[in-house]
Amino acid sequence: MTKPTKQELKEYTADADAWFSEHTPRDVGFMLPLTFMEVGTDQQFDFLRAWQRKQYEAGYLGAHWPKEYGGGGLHPKFQAVASTVMQKHNVPITLNAIGTNWAGPLLLDIGSEAHKKKYIKGILSAEDIWCQGFSEPDNGSDLGGLKLRAERDGNNYILNGSKIWTTLGAHAKYMILLARSDPDPKSKYAGMSFILTPMDAPGISTKKIKKITGEHGFTQTFFENANIPADGLVGAEGQGWRVAMQLLEYERGARAGQAGGIIMQTPDAFAIVDLARSAIRDGKPAIDDPVLRDKLVDFIIEIHAQNLNQIRAKIPGLNSEHPAGLMLMNKLVFSEQAREISQFAMTLLGENSAWYVDETNAPDGGLWARSYLNAFSATIGGGTSEIQHNILAEHVLGLPKDNIRVDA
Amino acid sequence: MRKLADIGLNEMQVEMADLASRFCTEKSPIEQVRALLNDKQGYSESVWSEIVALGLTGIAVSSEFGGSGLGLAEVAPVVEHMGRTLMAGPYSDTILAAHIINSVASEDQKQSYLPQICAGRTCALGLSEPHGDWGLGKITTQASPSKSGYVLSGEKRLVSFADAADFILVTVVQDGVPALVILDRKDIPGAALRRENIIDETVRSYSLNLNGLTINTDALMVSTHMPDALNALHLAANLLNAAVMVGGTKAVLDLTIDYANTRIQFGRPIGAYQAVKHPLVDAWIGYEKARALLYSAAHSFSTEAEIAVRMARVKAETAFAFAADRAIQFHGATGFTHDCDAGLYRRRALYCASRYGDAAYQKHKLANLLFS
Numbered sequence: 174m175t176k177p178t179k180q181e182l183k184e185y186t187a188d189a190d191a192w193f194s195e196h197t198p199r200d201v202g203f204m205l206p207l208t209f210m211e212v213g214t215d216q217q218f219d220f221l222r223a224w225q226r227k228q229y230e231a232g233y234l235g236a237h238w239p240k241e242y243g244g245g246g247l248h249p250k251f252q253a254v255a256s257t258v259m260q261k262h263n264v265p266i267t268l269n270a271i272g273t274n275w276a277g278p279l280l281l282d283i284g285s286e287a288h289k290k291k292y293i294k295g296i297l298s299a300e301d302i303w304c305q306g307f308s309e310p311d312n313g314s315d316l317g318g319l320k321l322r323a324e325r326d327g328n329n330y331i332l333n334g335s336k337i338w339t340t341l342g343a344h345a346k347y348m349i350l351l352a353r354s355d356p357d358p359k360s361k362y363a364g365m366s367f368i369l370t371p372m373d374a375p376g377i378s379t380k381k382i383k384k385i386t387g388e389h390g391f392t393q394t395f396f397e398n399a400n401i402p403a404d405g406l407v408g409a410e411g412q413g414w415r416v417a418m419q420l421l422e423y424e425r426g427a428r429a430g431q432a433g434g435i436i437m438q439t440p441d442a443f444a445i446v447d448l449a450r451s452a453i454r455d456g457k458p459a460i461d462d463p464v465l466r467d468k469l470v471d472f473i474i475e476i477h478a479q480n481l482n483q484i485r486a487k488i489p490g491l492n493s494e495h496p497a498g499l500m501l502m503n504k505l506v507f508s509e510q511a512r513e514i515s516q517f518a519m520t521l522l523g524e525n526s527a528w529y530v531d532e533t534n535a536p537d538g539g540l541w542a543r544s545y546l547n548a549f550s551a552t553i554g555g556g557t558s559e560i561q562h563n564i565l566a567e568h569v570l571g572l573p574k575d576n577i578r579v580d581a
Numbered sequence: 582m583r584k585l586a587d588i589g590l591n592e593m594q595v596e597m598a599d600l601a602s603r604f605c606t607e608k609s610p611i612e613q614v615r616a617l618l619n620d621k622q623g624y625s626e627s628v629w630s631e632i633v634a635l636g637l638t639g640i641a642v643s644s645e646f647g648g649s650g651l652g653l654a655e656v657a658p659v660v661e662h663m664g665r666t667l668m669a670g671p672y673s674d675t676i677l678a679a680h681i682i683n684s685v686a687s688e689d690q691k692q693s694y695l696p697q698i699c700a701g702r703t704c705a706l707g708l709s710e711p712h713g714d715w716g717l718g719k720i721t722t723q724a725s726p727s728k729s730g731y732v733l734s735g736e737k738r739l740v741s742f743a744d745a746a747d748f749i750l751v752t753v754v755q756d757g758v759p760a761l762v763i764l765d766r767k768d769i770p771g772a773a774l775r776r777e778n779i780i781d782e783t784v785r786s787y788s789l790n791l792n793g794l795t796i797n798t799d800a801l802m803v804s805t806h807m808p809d810a811l812n813a814l815h816l817a818a819n820l821l822n823a824a825v826m827v828g829g830t831k832a833v834l835d836l837t838i839d840y841a842n843t844r845i846q847f848g849r850p851i852g853a854y855q856a857v858k859h860p861l862v863d864a865w866i867g868y869e870k871a872r873a874l875l876y877s878a879a880h881s882f883s884t885e886a887e888i889a890v891r892m893a894r895v896k897a898e899t900a901f902a903f904a905a906d907r908a909i910q911f912h913g914a915t916g917f918t919h920d921c922d923a924g925l926y927r928r929r930a931l932y933c934a935s936r937y938g939d940a941a942y943q944k945h946k947l948a949n950l951l952f953s
Contacts, residue, residue: 174866181869205782208867229841237744242665264678271913278644359785414758440894446951446952447900450952460952463945463948465953466944466948467944467945467948469948469952470895470947470948471944471952473585473947473951474874474892474895474896474947475870477585477874477892478871478874478892478896479870479871479873481588481870481873481874481876481877482869482870482873484587484588485588485873485876488588488589488590490590490594490595490598491588491589491876495869496711498865498869499869502866502869505866506866559855562855562858563855563859565865565866566858566859566861566862569857569862569865570838570858570861570862570865571842572838572841572842572850572852572853572858573842573849573850573852573853574853575855575858
């Protein structure tokens with residue numbers, strides 16, 4: 174594939190900019206989630222699914238994925254430009270992120286021809302929603318301890334066990350499943366298999382879990398002699414851990430190939446500035462309080478700095494000694510910032526922070542309370558902030574591994 | 582969302598960073614830094630000659646005066662690497678002096694001083710006064726007319742590397758308005774300079790008693806836009822101070838990571854313990870954020886600098902303070918000794934924090950800029 178000329182990229186950027194100026198939804202009348210893990214209502218789900226489809230049909234998702242599978246067939250630079258434009262317009266998140274940014278690039282790299290033909294287009298258009306089956310009730314951060322059993326039976330696998338915290342589990346058509354195919358492995362990380370699993374297979378059922386917000390966002394997923402075709406196997410049987418680790422590299426932004434788009438919206442510090450203007454303390458606007466001003470400035474600096482790090486990561490000579498680190502830290506930094514900002518917003522609301530969603534007295538429909546509670550989905554899901562610290566310490570700073578994680 | 586400054590890097594900045602990185606690593610190893618702690622002058626004359634020979638003193642001076650016509654954006658990476666290696670000396674203050682001379686001096690004065698600065702003459706800055714107000718506009722030092730020119734009264738403090746300097750540039754009030762006076766070091770009696778004992782042992786700092794000192798008319802610099810020029814100087818000083826701190830943050834972090842990888846307790850390197858490794862990650866994130874803000878401020882310095890510079894200054898201070906503070910703690914009892922390099926960085930961080938407005942001061946200014 175030939176590298177695009179500067180002129181071609183310039184024209185493409187202008188086109189994308191014009192398209193997102195016109196089509197980016199504003200003031201939709203309800204709260205949009207900052208991450209796909211926060212999708213809590215059917216209203217949000219339907220809206221985001223339509224939005225993803227619209228972006229895909231306009232050519233701005235998977236622009237660089239092969240045309241024969243449903244991508245745009247362009248050079249990767251075009252999608253990079255489109256994603257930057259999306260960031261600039263602060264567009265709503267990509268709903269099917271597990272598909273577009275994790276499973277999709279994995280399948281394009283190591284999936285079979287049949288996998289690519291069957292799954293890629295539906296991933297991009299959000300027609301087929303994907304979920305992830307990694308965590309189990311007894312194995313969260315310590316993923317290597319998982320127990321869900323996949324027993325080979327001719328051309329099928331028989332699945333028994335349970336997965337939990339399945340984001341979009343009630344909506345998903347497919348799951349990327351990590352299961353134990355060898356019940357007696359040589360070591361903890363051996364004997365696993367990575368299997369693309371149809372959620373409508375007999376024996377698979379989901380039970381909605383009520384989130385701390387009071388909404389239903391994720392599920393526990395049960396497998397009782399669930400019989401699924403073995404052609405969903407990715408990589409060799411028994412090599413699932415290695416495949417899962419590659420998947421996590423996409424998830425953490427340490428490996429390229431994602432369909433693009435925005436999977437985590439940047440928290441907006443200026444939104445709480447408005448809150449501080451309207452909140453009253455002893456007869457005066459809260460924004461006149463020097464202590465609160467100091468705190469607000471801190472939030473703005475922290476968020477702006479991390480936004481600059483995004484841009485910096487793409488500038489050679491300016492991307493520091495750890496270019497991958499600038500992307501790897503994103504999840505930790507943005508998720509913690511979102512939690513702190515919404516928590517601070519609650520304090521600005523004063524007495525009004527007592528009201529919760531559906532209470533007519535609640536300012537902005539209880540948005541801030543829900544945001545704060547929801548913020549934990551991102552500080553815990555996809556690897557807790559504590560695990561993120563370990564990853565950054567070990568992979569970026571070169572500090573020794575945590576002995577606790579070594580095989581017993 | 583409000584539009585904040587962008588980030589970018591030009592080719593000259595890359596070149597300057599490469600050059601400075603190699604130069605400072607070679608010329609300012611930690612043994613050299615320690616050897617200079619007890620040196621009266623505080624920096625090596627031969628290293629200074631090499632800085633001059635490399636053209637680094639003229640980066641931000643226009644070519645008509647013998648410089649290379651670039652700007653502070655290209656100075657920032659040089660100062661960042663000096664900060665990394667704790668290289669001390671009159672570099673930043675000389676650059677800043679040239680910057681404001683270029684902006685307010687007469688043609689004759691520029692012709693007289695700027696080529697000399699490019700050629701390696703050093704210029705100290707006398708901006709601080711006993712009142713300790715960070716705003717450069719609050720000046721009590723007076724220049725009053727006398728027979729041969731002016732007579733000065735007042736005192737300047739925290740004048741870095743003043744004793745070894747060729748010139749000292751001081752702020753004064755003349756006829757009710759701020760002005761600058763450039764002093765020839767040779768004309769200042771020895772008793773007028775008193776060495777101060779300051780927290781950063783790599784810096785030589787002096788109090789300068791100006792009472793009764795007389796100057797010629799041509800040593801006075803007056804300009805209708807002096808208040809703006811002093812504001813610009815204040816921002817330039819903060820930009821370079823941020824660069825020093827960002828450099829220092831990186832170095833002290835590396836120092837601590839090395840130690841955490843090699844110090845064994847309970848059978849494991851201490852860096853394996855989350856009580857050590859997690860704060861180090863936080864320190865590193867602080868460093869990366871500060872560096873992003875620094876290069877954004879350098880990138881936008883010629884246009885809309887104030888918000889970007891103050892943000893960089895805030896984050897550089899807090900990142901450096903945290904990284905150096907944890908460096909001492911994670912070195913254990915060794916960290917408490919004068920022999921441990923962590924202390925050099927912590928002292929440097931405290932010194933830098935004290936200059937030109939600390940983080941709280943900058944955030945107060947930022948609030949007014951962002952929320953008005």
